[in-house]
Amino acid sequence: MMVTNFIKEYLHKEKHIAPLITFRVIFGAVMLYSIIRFSVNGWIYTQYIQPSFFFSFVDWIKPLSADGMYLLFMVMGLSALGILLGAFYRISSIIFFLSFTYVELLDKTNYLNHYYFISIVGFLLIFLPAHRAISIDACRNPHIKCLKVPAWTIDIICLQLGLVYFYAGIAKLNHDWLIRAMPLKIWLPSKSHLPLIGWLFDYRWVAFAFSWFGAIYDLSIAFLLSWKRSRLWAYATVIAFHVLTAVLFQIGMFPFIMIGCTLIFFSERFHISLWKKVRQLLLLPAFTSTEQPKKSVRPSWFLSVLIFHFVMQILLPWRFMLYPGNLFWTEQGYRFSWRVMLMEKAGYVTFKVKERGKEGSMEISPSEFLTPVQEKMMSTQPDMILQFAHYLSEKMQERGVEQAEVYAKAYVGLNGRSSKKFIDENVNLASEPRSWQHKWWILPLNE
Secondary structure, rough: HHHHHHHHHHHHHHEEEHHHHHHHHHHHHHHHHHHHHHHHHOHHHHHHOOOOOOOOOOOOOOOOOOHHHHHHHHHHHHHHHHHHHHOOHHHHHHHHHHHHHHHHHHHHOOHHHHHHHHHHHHHHHHOOOOOOOHHHHHOOOOHHOOOEEEEEHHHHHHHHHHHHHHHHHOOOOHHHHHHHOHHHHHHHHOOOOOOOOOOHHHHHHHHHHHHHHHHHHHHHHHHHHHHHHHHHHHHHHHHHHHHHHHHHHHOHHHHHHHHHHHHHHHOOOHHHHHHHHHHHHOOOOOOOOOOOOOOOOOOOOHHHHHHHHHHHHHHHHHHHHHHHOOOOHHOOOOOOOOOOOOEEHHHHEEEEEEOOOOOOOOOHHHHOOOOOOHHHHHOOOOHHHHHHHHHHHHHHHOOOOOOOEEEEEEEEOOOOOOOOOOEEEOOHHHOOOOOOOOOOEEEOOOO
């Protein structure tokens, strides 16, 4: 009964809309810039037009034609602009979520944790009233303006950010990261040329200091941002941490996404003051509401969707426990679990194809079918090796090789270890099913 009453009271709790507006504008602006940057750098072509084969997450998801992909990114950019300006906000959010997630699912080669995070935020924005002030929609339809929104519309963003950080911290609680300072002990010395701080990276203790600080930071930062007394210092740490990672590592827009998004932890008073200054600078309308919109009871399916989403967010990172072996070696249950920059892994793989029941075989180099980036990523990830083996089997059959068998010879080095045999080369991968089951043909990592 107490829990029920608490939930009812919480669902009726309200906050000022200002934090939600700040989040909407920053997210839309960073996404718009990212899409423009992606296009200008020619990555639409190199990642989604040039390849002849894609390691899709779902087989039926296929890339569009060249013109179609360019048009898709244009639409995605316009939807990000719509989110930024609060123009046709609900439609813009839906289009952005669907288009971005579609592109993300096209090829595992391009998977990044922050792409996953962007899809999640795009999904959550669909349900949030982030367009009810300081927006084109509010100017077009003044009756939707409001000063107050349900507290949960802000808190679920804080919760999602907290889960990202906390699970990233849990992922760092492993032997390689804490005891061996890997992979930072490999990466940092290569940055010793940087001015002012570069000389530090030649010292081994710096790699250990960075490793331990990174784990403590990720585990605690969401709690420190949530506490008023520590919030300002915590946010200064957020800026310092992400600026440093942006300088040291090529991780795209992720640092700037997190610096912008974590502002939502600040108080309503902070955001109101912020928008007062922005309004005066840009001559924007003030937070006014002549008529509060009628309160609407969210349908039960809506609450169910949110509960299901966060239950999955909590459980999904633990699915690696269903598989035997070293997680970093097998990568079974690795993706979609906020494991950020935890390993240095390099591999080499070639394939042997033969016709069942016949003597002789031919060796196939992946470079014949894959781009250099695809080949590099595939060589260390078992599910991609299996997916490519199935593709090779189909291609060989097109060339007249009936019942083609495909065998892989792969060697992988993990976090400074010497290169070791990765795949049982006596297993016909073309006959192995692509599923979530344990891939028994991955050889164990013998230290």
